[in-house]
Amino acid sequence: MAYDPEQPVFEQEIQMLTKPILTIDEKPKSVFETLYYALQLTLVDFSPFIWATAFVAMAGLPESITPSMISYCFIGVFVATMIQTTLGNRLPVVQLPSVPIFMNMASIAKTYPFGLTTAWGAAFASGIIEGLIGTSRILTVLRKFMPPVVVGSVVATIGFVITRISLSWIFAKTEPLYLTLGIVSFLFALFLRFKLRGLISRGFVLISILVVGVLGGTVLGIFDWGSVARAPWISLPKLFPFKGYDGASSPFIFSFSAILLVLTGYACSIFESIGDYAAICTAAAEPYKVKHMNRGIAAEGFSCALCSLFGGLPVTSASQNAGIIASTGVASRIVTQTAAFIFLLYGLSPKLTTILAAIPKSVVGGAFIISAGLILLSGINTVMSDVKDNFGNMIVAGVTLGISVMMPYYLSLDRSAWLGTLRPFTKLYLTSNVFLAVTIGIVCNLLINYVFYNKNN
Numbered sequence: 001m002a003y004d005p006e007q008p009v010f011e012q013e014i015q016m017l018t019k020p021i022l023t024i025d026e027k028p029k030s031v032f033e034t035l036y037y038a039l040q041l042t043l044v045d046f047s048p049f050i051w052a053t054a055f056v057a058m059a060g061l062p063e064s065i066t067p068s069m070i071s072y073c074f075i076g077v078f079v080a081t082m083i084q085t086t087l088g089n090r091l092p093v094v095q096l097p098s099v100p101i102f103m104n105m106a107s108i109a110k111t112y113p114f115g116l117t118t119a120w121g122a123a124f125a126s127g128i129i130e131g132l133i134g135t136s137r138i139l140t141v142l143r144k145f146m147p148p149v150v151v152g153s154v155v156a157t158i159g160f161v162i163t164r165i166s167l168s169w170i171f172a173k174t175e176p177l178y179l180t181l182g183i184v185s186f187l188f189a190l191f192l193r194f195k196l197r198g199l200i201s202r203g204f205v206l207i208s209i210l211v212v213g214v215l216g217g218t219v220l221g222i223f224d225w226g227s228v229a230r231a232p233w234i235s236l237p238k239l240f241p242f243k244g245y246d247g248a249s250s251p252f253i254f255s256f257s258a259i260l261l262v263l264t265g266y267a268c269s270i271f272e273s274i275g276d277y278a279a280i281c282t283a284a285a286e287p288y289k290v291k292h293m294n295r296g297i298a299a300e301g302f303s304c305a306l307c308s309l310f311g312g313l314p315v316t317s318a319s320q321n322a323g324i325i326a327s328t329g330v331a332s333r334i335v336t337q338t339a340a341f342i343f344l345l346y347g348l349s350p351k352l353t354t355i356l357a358a359i360p361k362s363v364v365g366g367a368f369i370i371s372a373g374l375i376l377l378s379g380i381n382t383v384m385s386d387v388k389d390n391f392g393n394m395i396v397a398g399v400t401l402g403i404s405v406m407m408p409y410y411l412s413l414d415r416s417a418w419l420g421t422l423r424p425f426t427k428l429y430l431t432s433n434v435f436l437a438v439t440i441g442i443v444c445n446l447l448i449n450y451v452f453y454n455k456n457n
Contacts, residue, residue, distance in 0.1 A: 005291035009146060009278070021202070021329040024092060024284050028332060036199065037330045038338035040206035041094065042346070042356075044320050044368050048073035048313075049357050051097040055313060058106035059116070067350055069311070071235050073097055074347030076312025080303035081340040084317075085333050088299025089292040091280050092325065092336040095303060098316035100432060101126075101265035105313070108258045114248040120308045121252035122262040127305030127314060130266050134298025140290045142274070142442075147449075149393040150441035152382030153400040154275040155282060157437035159376025160405050162323045166372050169365030177220065178362040185212040185366030193327070193370065202328045205367045213363035224358045231354040237347070241311040252308075266304075269316040270297055272434040279322035282378055284331035319434075323371030326378065392448040399444050404437035 028034045052069040056062075080095035105123055109115040133139070170182040185208050192204035200207060217223030240251035277296055281288040296317070304314035325331045346353045383397045408431040411419050419427055429435055 005289065005294070007140075007290050009142075009151070009288045009290055009293065019329070020283070020285050020325065020331040022332040022335070024090070024286055024331050024333050026332055027334050028330075033199065034332075034335055034338050036203055036206065037328070037332070037335045038342055040203055040328070041321070041324055041335065041339040042342045043206060043209050043359070044324055044364060044371075047096050047318075048077055048343075048346075049353065051099065051102060051313060055097075055102050055106050058103065059109035059119075061109070061116075067353075068235070068241065070353055071347045071350065072237060072241065072311035073313050074343050074353065075237050075310065076303075076307035076315060076347075078340045078344035078347065079306055079312075080300070080315040081343070082337060083303045083306075084296065084299045085337050085340070087295075089277065089296035090333065091277060091286070091292060091296070092284060092321070092331050092333050093277070093280060093296070094318045094321045094336060094339065095300065095315040096318040097313040098265065098269045098304075100268040101262060101304075101314040101316070104261050104265045108255075108261060112255065112258060114253050116242050116245055117248040117250065118253045118255050118258050119262075120242065120311070121254045122258040123314050124252055124305050124308040125254055125259045126262045126266045127301050127303070127308065129263065130270065130301025130304065131298050132301070133270070134294050134296070134301055137290075137294050139270075139274070139293045139297060142293070145442045145446060147386065147445060148382050149386040149396050150400070150438075150445050151275075151278050151288075152379045152386060153397050153404070153441050154379070154434065154437045155279045156376055156379025156383060156401060157404045157433050158275055158279045158319050158322065159372055159374075159379055161433050162320050162372035162375055163369060165320060166365040166369035169361040169368070172361040172365075177222070178360055181212060181216065181220075181360055182362035182366035184216070185209070185363040186369060188212055189367040189370055202330060205324065205328070205371070208367035209359060209363055212366075213359040217358075217360055217363070222360060228351060228354045228358060231351040233349055233351050235348065235350050237310050239310055266301075266314075268429065268432050268435045269300070269314075271438045272319075272432065273297060273300060273317040275434045275438055276317035276319050276322065279319065279375055279379075280317075280325065280331075282382075283322045283326040283375065286331070320368065320371070323368065323375050326374040327371035392453075395448055396441065396444045400437055400441040403440055404433050407436060408433055 022028060028037060049070050052073045053066055056066045056069055077096060084093050084095055101123065105119040108119040108122060112118045188211065189204045189208040192207055193201055214223060243251045273296060274293055277292050278288050281292065300316060307314060346356060386393050411430055
């Protein structure tokens with residue numbers, strides 16, 4: 001069969017519980033409205049700050065590198081998001097640092113000779129490989145194995161993941177004051193979303209964060225304006241910023257074993273992105289087509305290679321992006337691209353980045369957990385529509401959701417010592433909710449509805 005980029009990934013589309021007020025190709029009515037929605041998007045996608053800091057610590061690098069690392073990551077987010085929304089699948093996808101990839105890079109940076117240079121060499125080579133996988137169209141075959149019950153389970157799993165992210169922000173600090181701010185932020189967000197209308201209702205996340213986080217934090221004395229005042233206004237990037245840092249004379253060192261290790265992270269990222277694209281299409285009321293998979297993964301891979309040239313961590317699609325689209329109804333691509341330029345400003349201005357970092361995370365989590373719930377329920381809604389009078393699909397959904405949601409939690413909590421003895425790829429697989437959901441869903445569907453299928457039962 002000839003390749004058809006417009007072919008739907010699955011026969012039955014996932015129905016979102018709410019309809020977007022701005023579809024992907026529509027634009028907000030004014031520049032102010034565009035900036036308003038874009039700024040809101042950046043406030044729930046601030047992981048470059050968190051993951052850049054984590055990478056420096058995990059790689060055993062001096063803390064003095066952290067500000068530069070944060071800047072490089074924000075610039076990488078800008079580059080990758082613009083490539084994805086213009087040349088890639090053209091969905092409103094924000095590309096953020098990938099945890100599975102940078103964790104392996106940190107391990108390489110800490111243990112290999114010329115570790116930092118080797119880590120970025122592996123990221124560059126692996127990014128090219130991911131880009132080639134996308135352009136090869138090999139991912140098209142996956143559509144045959146992803147009926148609505150599987151994709152709905154994946155989307156629901158993403159909802160659980162986003163909920164966990166929100167809760168991790170709420171409990172980032174367990175002092176009563178921060179937990180109270182998280183609750184106040186949640187209640188204030190509900191009030192704005194359901195009691196008010198128009199821009200205020202659609203911007204409930206942004207307004208909650210600004211009022212409770214910035215204004216409330218300032219009044220309570222927990223918003224650190226001192227660090228904001230000390231941060232410089234401008235910091236310009238440079239090519240190969242880590243060249244010579246670990247004594248290596250070349251910008252990249254290519255090690256076969258290091259590339260294989262980083263590729264395991266990329267494999268996880270690919271499956272997570274395929275699930276994220278489904279969730280974003282659902283929230284945006286856009287049919288999920290095979291071109292979204294192929295072009296999306298191609299753009300993501302080549303973007304990762306490009307990010308490595310100026311020290312940015314490799315990127316992947318942001319699951320929380322689907323949540324903010326679902327809760328606000330704003331799926332406009334132009335809003336996502338405007339958000340990309342705001343990320344660029346964060347990368348070029350440490351002062352703006354410091355303001356972002358000073359917002360109490362519990363406030364962000366409290367406002368964002370509403371968005372997580374919408375994605376979770378949209379996935380469950382799709383699963384329920386495909387399990388009526390079909391016992392096999394009930395098993396597919398139950399096993400997929402049960403294992404993908406609970407296994408990473410159980411292993412990290414009760415079997416962390418055993419988990420540490422596993423090979424990197426196995427460890428990544430067993431602790432990645434979305435990777436588990438995609439693979440287990442596909443395998444269970446094949447076994448139950450094809451291999452063990454009995455038309456009399």
